[in-house]
Amino acid sequence: MSTSESSSSSKDKAMSRRELLATMGTATAGIILAAGTGWSGTAAAEPMPNPMQNPGFRPESVAWINVKNYGAQGLGRFDQNDAPAIQSAVEAAGPMGGTVYLPPGRYILRSSIMLRPNVRLVGDGPGASILKAAESNLSMVMGLGTKKNAVEGLGFEGMGALSLTNSKMTERGVYFEKCEHVSVRNCHFTAIVNGVWLNDSRHASVSQSSFSQLFAYENFYEGYGIFAESAANFRLTDNRFHLLKRPCIYISAGSSYSIVSDNVAQQCEDAFIVVSSKLKPSSYHRIEGNILSAEGLENGAFASKQGIVLRDYCTDNVIVHNVISRAKEAGISLTGDGAAADERPFGNIVSGNKIDQTERGIVLLNSDVTTVTGNDVRRVQTGIALETSGNADGSFSRHNLVTGNMLSRCSAAAIQIAGSRCENNTVYGNAGTGNGEGLTDQGKDTSKTGF
Numbered sequence: 001m002s003t004s005e006s007s008s009s010s011k012d013k014a015m016s017r018r019e020l021l022a023t024m025g026t027a028t029a030g031i032i033l034a035a036g037t038g039w040s041g042t043a044a045a046e047p048m049p050n051p052m053q054n055p056g057f058r059p060e061s062v063a064w065i066n067v068k069n070y071g072a073q074g075l076g077r078f079d080q081n082d083a084p085a086i087q088s089a090v091e092a093a094g095p096m097g098g099t100v101y102l103p104p105g106r107y108i109l110r111s112s113i114m115l116r117p118n119v120r121l122v123g124d125g126p127g128a129s130i131l132k133a134a135e136s137n138l139s140m141v142m143g144l145g146t147k148k149n150a151v152e153g154l155g156f157e158g159m160g161a162l163s164l165t166n167s168k169m170t171e172r173g174v175y176f177e178k179c180e181h182v183s184v185r186n187c188h189f190t191a192i193v194n195g196v197w198l199n200d201s202r203h204a205s206v207s208q209s210s211f212s213q214l215f216a217y218e219n220f221y222e223g224y225g226i227f228a229e230s231a232a233n234f235r236l237t238d239n240r241f242h243l244l245k246r247p248c249i250y251i252s253a254g255s256s257y258s259i260v261s262d263n264v265a266q267q268c269e270d271a272f273i274v275v276s277s278k279l280k281p282s283s284y285h286r287i288e289g290n291i292l293s294a295e296g297l298e299n300g301a302f303a304s305k306q307g308i309v310l311r312d313y314c315t316d317n318v319i320v321h322n323v324i325s326r327a328k329e330a331g332i333s334l335t336g337d338g339a340a341a342d343e344r345p346f347g348n349i350v351s352g353n354k355i356d357q358t359e360r361g362i363v364l365l366n367s368d369v370t371t372v373t374g375n376d377v378r379r380v381q382t383g384i385a386l387e388t389s390g391n392a393d394g395s396f397s398r399h400n401l402v403t404g405n406m407l408s409r410c411s412a413a414a415i416q417i418a419g420s421r422c423e424n425n426t427v428y429g430n431a432g433t434g435n436g437e438g439l440t441d442q443g444k445d446t447s448k449t450g451f
Contacts, residue, residue: 063093065099065100065101066103067082067085067089067100067101067103067107070085070089070092072086072089072105074102075106076105077108080108081109082108083112083113087113093116093118095116096118097116097118100120101122102124102129109133110138112140112142113142115143115151117146117149120149120152121151121154122154126188126209128155130155130156130157131155132157133158136171137171138159138172139171140171141173142176143179144177144178144179145178145179146176146179147180149182151187154188155190158191158193160191160192160193166218166220167219168221170219171192172192173194173195174187176196176198177200177201178199180202181202181203182205184196186207186209189209189225191215193214193215193216196209197228198228198231199229199231200231202233203234204228204234204235207236208237211225211226211241211242211248212241212242212244213242213243214244216245224248224249226239227252230253231251232257235261237260237263240264240265240266241264241265241272242267244265244269245268248263248265248271248273249272249273250276251274252275253277254277254280254282255282255285256282256284258285258286259286264293266292266295267296270306271304271306271309272292272306272327273307273308274309275314276309276314277313283315284316284317285317286317287308287319287320287322288320288322289320290308290322292307292323292324294325302327303325304327305327306328307355309334309335310345312340312344313340313343314348315345318351320353322354324353324354324358328359329358330359330361331358331361331362332350332355332361333362334348334365334370335365336366338390344366344367345368346367347369348370348371349373351375354377356379357379358380359380359382360382361375361382361407362375364384364386364400366389366395367386368396368399369398370401372384372401372403372405373401373404374405375405375406376405376406377407377410378409379409382413383405383414383415384415385418386402386417388422396423397421397425399425402425402426402428403427405430408434409435410434410436411436413437413439414432415430417443418442420442422446425446427439427441427449430450
């Protein structure tokens with residue numbers, strides 16, 4: 001190779017295919033197009049990504065940077081490390097950014113891939129382009145304070161190394177911290193400790209991705225499909241979860257203004273969706289159209305421990321039109337700490353959900369000003385339960401409204417108000433058949449018509 005050829009700049013390497021062809025004569029370009037992936041020239045060393053596998057990828061409109069042109073092998077050999085080559089491709093995008101493309105292959109990572117602003121990391125589909133961790137506790141792809149990043153069409157496999165201490169330094173597929181306008185789409189996470197982690201980030205989305213067989217032991221920070229802490233204005237939509245030991249989606253630390261919709265979970269051990277926060281309110285989440293599926297379960301088996309949980313300081317959230325089948329303990333639970341006078345569920349709406357075959361359908365424990373309306377609950381022990389725990393300042397369930405629900409085949413009771421610390425609640429206009437009791441009321445100053 002001549003000196004001039006060896007000194008080609010990274011800008012030349014980042015040239016899009018359309019730009020490349022535009023610089024050639026018509027005959028030369030025609031030869032390349034006709035030859036397709038069989039052409040031996042460097043510029044077409046790897047095929048273009050399949051748009052059917054990654055419909056959002058448009059290589060003709062952005063810089064196309066192929067990681068194999070920077071030395072990535074993608075051979076799945078543990079004596080190799082593809083991380084430096086992939087990082088070089090990311091750096092080649094420069095301040096204007098571009099699309100860093102990973103052709104089909106298995107890329108071994110011994111260090112994190114650090115995203116830069118305006119960079120998209122795109123594979124040929126999660127079954128074709130796979131990132132494999134080869135070091136413990138690795139965050140495989142990271143964005144720290146960046147904007148406008150996307151991770152698409154990639155498979156993630158970890159080492160699955162677990163911690164014996166309660167440490168946040170755990171393995172993650174994608175980690176965004178203090179980032180804005182970032183997304184993960186059409187990715188698959190398996191044999192890994194955590195999938196996607198959003199920390200103090202804004203306008204993030206995780207969509208059309210799948211999470212299966214994640215690892216967890218005793219460390220609280222292990223085993224989550226999607227974990228969002230101190231995040232805002234984010235969307236978690238159309239994802240699939242299977243065989244997880246911890247909650248599939250966990251939203252914490254005062255996160256707010258999210259849409260969690262159209263996700264599906266099967267055969268998971270803990271809760272499907274959890275919103276949990278202390279000290280700061282976690283508010284204005286809309287949890288809609290999610291499905292906890294009993295498909296493929298044997299008789300007596302459960303799809304998860306609980307369906308949807310709002311815990312502690314959760315206010316002004318909406319849980320609507322979800323379908324929850326065979327959660328072991330409860331379909332939907334709003335649970336407050338009896339020792340906290342203010343940092344408890346308040347002002348939430350539970351509406352239009354369908355809950356089937358669980359111990360208790362909807363539970364309000366130390367929860368205030370909740371509207372429970374239009375839900376269909378059947379084949380449970382208790383349809384809707386209002387209750388308290390303890391005798392401290394927060395041990396009350398007050399001013400809740402239970403109306404217009406259809407409650408059928410509730411073996412113990414359709415609605416149960418348990419104890420005198422359930423105060424000033426309103427129950428009316430509910431219906432259903434085959435229940436052990438319609439309404440059992442041990443509360444104080446309950447306003448009721450029928451049950």
